[in-house]
Amino acid sequence: MAAALWLLAGLVLVLLLAGARRLRRGRARSGPRAAPRGGRALVLTAHPDDEALFFGPALLGLRRAGAAPAVLCCSAGNYYNQGEIRKKELEESCCVLGIPPSNVTVIDHRDLPDNPAVEWDTQLLATIVLEHIEAKNINLVVTFDAGGVSGHANHVSLYAAVRYLHSEGKLPEGCRVLVLESVGLVRKYISFLDVPLSCLLPTDVLFILSEEETEQAKRAMRCHRSQLLWFRHLYVLFSRYMVVNSLRLL
Template identity: 55%
Template sequence: MTSETDGADVTALLVTAHPDDECMFFAPTVIRLVELKARVHVLCLSEGNYYNQGARRKQELLDSCAVLGIPASRVTITDHKNLPDDPKAEWSVSLVSSVIAKHIRALSVNMVLTFDGRGVSGHANHTAIYKAVRLLFALLGDCWPPEEIHLLLGASPQLAAALLSLLHCWLRGLQASQSRHALSSLSTPVVSLPVHQLIALHVH
């Protein structure tokens, strides 16, 4: 297979907490998936209104995703009153799990990309997503639809090469003999891209 067609059968869901997470933590992996012709969706669980700039930050997210190669039609931003952009807020793990499960089913997702157990940056909203995804996979077990669903968890940059190698294995179908829900706490691969330009699209 060529690198241009490896990801044609992949429908990936990137789950983030706030606008700017997509470029600060996941841009390399997203760009690589898009290069491989994977269909990438983004689910952002808050509009980023901590400083009362939610409307502006939502537009910035759409602009950032466009640069990453993700059209607005594949970007969902939730605005749930119980999921505020707040590092002190305790997001309900069950609520987050239900929101993610709804999107996985609706989009026939077979790859989920999100934060690791430390939330990458340690933000409470990030770690809540990690806990929710792990809970979701644990509860569903073998009751999930027939597609294999792989979970990529963002971690330290030192493991970038390992994740890229594993990603290529998955895209070539070399994981067929392993469990349905493959879990990996490896980092996003490093590729050449203007991440600083993406971050500049967001308010700080």
């Protein structure tokens, strides 16, 4: 009986793996669901490496859809006094993702410290972000949702600032906002096996990377050499955010 159950479990796993791979290839070829075409997209992050750890599928998917993504990073990541190193790593990572240095901006403001215990001032952050949106003629903003994926206070602060701009009608006409869905621990660490779930569950925009694009996203993360501690190697290997981004419109 036990052997039969193990055999059945193995068969289910094989079918799930095969189905996820096939669905992933098909989705990557057909493009992201409801993806915006063309235009100027801004991926708003809190730290150098956020673009690779969390938003690789969105950045590569936007490029595939014909958009011109830019990155606005709202701190230099100086928590361990590595800010200058991390800014250079960010440019290298974005280059791997196909984003030129002219489309990468780092805000190094003393009142926006890289600190997981600090919630950034919503008004200050909103002012800085809005100035960048207007200067770059941005028509799509992509950032974290209220959960911040990892619950980091700086991530959540970005959501609060963009939510404020959106709710107060301060964004330019036609500028939309997509927020990255935070998922539970199990879904977060099942890599491409989350693809079928992401396809079945309701969402507004879904970016799924092919195997080749996932390797590109991993190469981008490896540019952040100062951050490659053992647990981040595990994250790169197992996180669904290296393969799929599900986003909702504000």
